Structure formats: C-alpha cells, structure tokens
Amino acid sequence: MEKLKKTYRWFGPEFGVSLADIAQLGADGIVTACHGVPTGEVWLNETIVAIKTQIEQHGMEWSVVESLNIHNAIKYGLPKRDRYVENYIQTLKNLAKQNIKIICYNFMPLIDWTRTNLDYQLPNGTSSLLYDPIAIAAFDIFILKRDNAAEVYEESVVQNAKKHFVSLSDIEKQTLENAILAGIPGSKEPIKMSVFRKNLAVVSQISKDELRENLVYFLKSILPEAEKLGIHMAIHPDDPPFSVFGIPRITSTYEDLKFIRDCYPSTNNGFTFCSGSLGASSNNDLVKIIEDFGDRIHFVHLRNVQLNAMGKFYEAEHLNGSVVMADIMEALINEQLRRKGFGRTDAAIPLRPDHGHVLLDDKKRQGEFYPGYSIIGRALGMAQLTGLEKGIRHQMKLD
Helix, strand or coil: CCCCEEEEECCCHHHCCCHHHHHCCCCCEEEECCCCCCCCCCCCHHHHHHHHHHHHHCCCEEEEEECCCCCHHHHCCCCCHHHHHHHHHHHHHHHHHCCCCEEEECCCCCCCCCCCEEEEECCCCCEEEEECHHHHHHHHHHHCCCCCHHHHCCHHHHHHHHHHHHHCCHHHHHHHHHHHCCCCCCCCCCCCHHHHHHHHHHHCCCCHHHHHHHHHHHHHHHHHHHHHHCCEEEECCCCCCCCCCCCCCCCCCHHHHHHHHHHCCCCCEEEEEEHHHHHCCCCCCHHHHHHHHHHHEEEEEECEEEECCCCCEEEECCCCCCCCHHHHHHHHHHHHHHHHHCCCCCCCCEEEECCCCECHHHHHHCCCCCCCCCHHHHHHHHHHHHHHHHHHHHHCCCC
C-alpha cells in the first residue's frame, strides 16, 4: 500500500532553505505558494509555471498549495467580496492547468497563527515556539491597550499579566510584540500594529455565526468550480484552537469541522489535519477527528505540543508531547486502508513535518528562515515520523 507522501514547506530561496537542501532529504514534494502576489490578486499562469519548473528541476513535485490566502473582504463579508471570489476561482483554474489540485487555506480573521515567543529555549539547547496566555494578556491589556480588554480575562490572569508586563524591558516588550505580529507566512516583516488594530476593530464586530456565514458564502461560491477542476480544498484549523483577543474561532473543534463538512457535502470540501493546532486544546480527540472526517482529509501537518493546565504550550519534539503521535499515525494509516477499500486513488495523502526545533548549524542561520521552518529540525521530525509510520505498517503487516 502507498505510504504517506513526504513533503516540506518552502517559502522561497530568500528564507534560508533551498530546494536543493530539501531534495537531499528525499522529499517527494514541495508545499508552497506564490508568496509575492498580494492577497486577493490572481496568481498568473506564468508565475505558477515558474515556481513549478524550479521544483521539478530538483526532482520533486508541487504537491500542495499552502496558502492560497483569502482576502479580508471575504472573511469580513464586505460588499466587494465577489471581486475577490472571482479572483480566487481564476487562480484555482490556473493551478488546475498545472495539475496542482490540493489547496490548504484558512479562515482565521486576524492573523494566521499566534505565538508569544519565537525562540523559546529548551533544556537541551534547542529552541522552539511558545504560546503563553499570560504574555498574550499582557500584550492585549498593556501594549495593544484594547478597549475593555481586561474584561475578557479572569482577574488572576490580569494580575499575572500586569506582573509579567512590569518585568519586561523595553527590548523584551518589542520582542513580544514582534512575535505576536509575525503570523503572516511568507513574509519576514511582522504585520504593522496600525493594520493589526484596524483589522481587530473590524473583526471585533463580527460574531461567530456571521464569520461562519461568510465562510459558507465563500465555499458555496468556489466549490462548484473546484469540483469541475478536480481541486480539493483543505481548510486549516485555527492556531491556536481557541479565542485570542476576544475574536471568534470557527475551525477549532469537532463541532466546527462537522459544520464545515455539512455546509457543502462534497469530498472537495475538506480539511488539513494539523495535529499541533488541534492538539493545543485538550478537548479535541484527534483520533476521533481522523476517524470521523478522514474521507475529507486531503493534507496532513504533524507536530507536537506540550500543554499545561493553564493553556500554555510549546512545540515539542514530534514524538514527545501531549499528542500521542503513534495513535495519530495509526489512524491515518487506517484511513488509507479505507480509501483503498473504496477504490479511491488518493491514499498517498501528502504529509509534512510541521515546524521544527532550531538546533545545530541552524542556530547560525536563525533569522534567515521563517519561524518554525528550520531545515534540520524539520528533517529530524520527518525522520522520526517516517520511522514511526514504517514501524506501525510493519506491525500491521502492510510492508
């Protein structure tokens, strides 16, 4: 039986990792996007071909688009959204011409992911990404100074956030701000505070039901075309999978995924299974999510997180953390078996090691690559995941 397809995310040569580097790791494919094109504009055929050609020259395929970002006019339900929906459909058509047919996207209305420390030092000398709810509250109340921000948090959190803020130097405050505003993949520059404030003001007026309605509008607009093109849309979970800054989340729980699946009953309307994003909430049963939504999982991100009872987490080694990765891998292999049984041809689900620690020579290149995307840390993660997959397949007598 076909194994999971091994892929790596690539942001382009200016991010410290080359296609030649990735090719040496034995990758089957690349996960990337036309990062230079502004969100909402059409990806031209010649731009897509140029990137695809580079990848193929290194003996790999362009396996998945991540991310084909959605313009805020669509997320916020603004009158001009139809223009951006049309642009999105045209981009899908251009990608389909090049046989690129898995699209990872998200519907997070503010920034794509949130962390409070991009260089969290671990005891063994490596570094990771950290989310600390106390640091988030300190930023929200004392740096962002959002109206009525303190009302969102429990009194104990507000008091601890005040202590944390007072303890920070000016440089540390700026580092915290930069970490939180860094969640725009494909850009080395954090989002400007003025833009963040403006978007937050808009999002704060949108309810969860309204955000859901905007997602449904988008899906019902594009999926008929995606079906014709043979394109599979794979929405990425919210990261982290709970409200931050009081804004709604609509792709964080089992119930959220069920709503998305049921709003447009088509295999083309699917998911990116991210064990790190979903696993950052102890309320999520990751194996059950794979079992119940597996037929719609078109792309897989595997990483681990170490959670504590207060909601703080850091990104742990791929096989060591709060997520039981062996259970996840076994569930994915069982989904492959189900697909084979139904005669589906997409059992080789693309998988990439999501993020990786900064270690060894990557410490000398820190600042060149996008946070979480060091080459050696991800290679270590892929090696661990590949070994885990092979071991489980052997145990199941599939190899």
